[in-house]
Amino acid sequence: MEQVKLSQSLEDYLEMVHMLRLANGIARVRDIAAALKVKMPSVAKAVIELKKLGLVTQEPYSGIELTSEGALVASQILNRHILLKSFLIKLGVSEAIADKDACCMEHILSAETLEKIEDFVNTPNESAKKPNAAKSKKK
Amino acid sequence: MEQVKLSQSLEDYLEMVHMLRLANGIARVRDIAAALKVKMPSVAKAVIELKKLGLVTQEPYSGIELTSEGALVASQILNRHILLKSFLIKLGVSEAIADKDACCMEHILSAETLEKIEDFVNTPNESAKKPNAAKSKKK
DNA sequence: TTCGTAGATTAGCCTTTACTAATTAGCCGA
DNA sequence: TCGGCTAATTAGTAAAGGCTAATCTACGAA
Numbered sequence: 597m598e599q600v601k602l603s604q605s606l607e608d609y610l611e612m613v614h615m616l617r618l619a620n621g622i623a624r625v626r627d628i629a630a631a632l633k634v635k636m637p638s639v640a641k642a643v644i645e646l647k648k649l650g651l652v653t654q655e656p657y658s659g660i661e662l663t664s665e666g667a668l669v670a671s672q673i674l675n676r677h678i679l680l681k682s683f684l685i686k687l688g689v690s691e692a693i694a695d696k697d698a699c700c701m702e703h704i705l706s707a708e709t710l711e712k713i714e715d716f717v718n719t720p721n722e723s724a725k726k727p728n729a730a731k732s733k734k735k
Numbered sequence: 736m737e738q739v740k741l742s743q744s745l746e747d748y749l750e751m752v753h754m755l756r757l758a759n760g761i762a763r764v765r766d767i768a769a770a771l772k773v774k775m776p777s778v779a780k781a782v783i784e785l786k787k788l789g790l791v792t793q794e795p796y797s798g799i800e801l802t803s804e805g806a807l808v809a810s811q812i813l814n815r816h817i818l819l820k821s822f823l824i825k826l827g828v829s830e831a832i833a834d835k836d837a838c839c840m841e842h843i844l845s846a847e848t849l850e851k852i853e854d855f856v857n858t859p860n861e862s863a864k865k866p867n868a869a870k871s872k873k874k
Numbered sequence: 875t876t877c878g879t880a881g882a883t884t885a886g887c888c889t890t891t892a893c894t895a896a897t898t899a900g901c902c903g904a
Numbered sequence: 905t906c907g908g909c910t911a912a913t914t915a916g917t918a919a920a921g922g923c924t925a926a927t928c929t930a931c932g933a934a
């Protein structure tokens with residue numbers, strides 16, 4: 597399991613391929629560009645890189661597919677995104693901002709921080725504190 | 736009040752100038768490079784940019800000084816860093832990782848998210864919840 | 875005073891990642 | 905079938921930010 601080390605930018609592209617396939621069944625260059633607010637040639641170039649890394653495949657002039665490894669990596673990123681968004685919303689951040697900030701945070705946080713955030717999100721709202729006295733029972 | 740828009744990298748350099756001056760009284764290229772784990776020419780290039788932006792001054796071959804605006808911006812960044820580090824520590828993250836992750840987060844989070852994080856940090860540990868019933872303090 | 879060295883700087887290169895402009899491929903309607 | 909449009913690609917440019925190598929400056933020791 598050689599974890600591929602992706603740049604933030606490539607992580608964004610890969611994640612978007614995954615999201616568009618979930619939403620529309622197909623990930624096209626046009627839609628990736630629109631969603632990420634870049635131009636199509638930027639997407640094309642990123643797709644070439646992701647192909648080199650074995651994370652996506654593509655028939656010329658058609659939609660982008662994920663390899664099994666690509667699907668794995670993409671869903672890890674997407675899960676981080678979802679976790680972070682819930683986290684920010686739990687802190688009181690508005691949905692739109694939570695989505696935007698989750699999108700930046702998902703690329704940079706260490707595993708340890710992500711774990712702690714997960715603990716926080718999974719803690720019932722009432723007793724969200726006391727990391728030491730915590731897990732006895734939900735009252 | 737024209738907020739200068741700095742890249743993450745330049746924010747890091749400016750913040751480090753400030754930190755080294757607080758710690759040692761002087762910010763030298765050598766020490767900035769060591770602290771940020773880059774080589775000296777990278778620092779020199781960044782300092783040129785910060786000079787162009789009117790945030791630092793420097794006598795040739797000597798330490799880097801902050802202009803008043805540079806000091807203002809630098810302390811804003813440092814404050815964000817301190818806030819985020821406390822926040823992560825409150826979540827249970829270890830100090831070293833909190834410091835490292837705060838360093839990334841400080842450049843990307845929106846004002847709204849920073850506000851909510853500040854609220855969270857300032858909330859006593861026992862009743863850290865209920866964002867609606869919580870406080871009526873106007874900032 | 876002179877020299878050696880550490881720190882600072884300059885020059886030039888490389889990678890990443892975006893862009894515009896121009897070209898190519900696929901497809902639909904007349 | 906033939907245009908013509910849209911999507912995709914290719915080619916070439918630019919900026920950011922890092923690096924190495926080479927050079928310059930300042931300063932302390934001999």
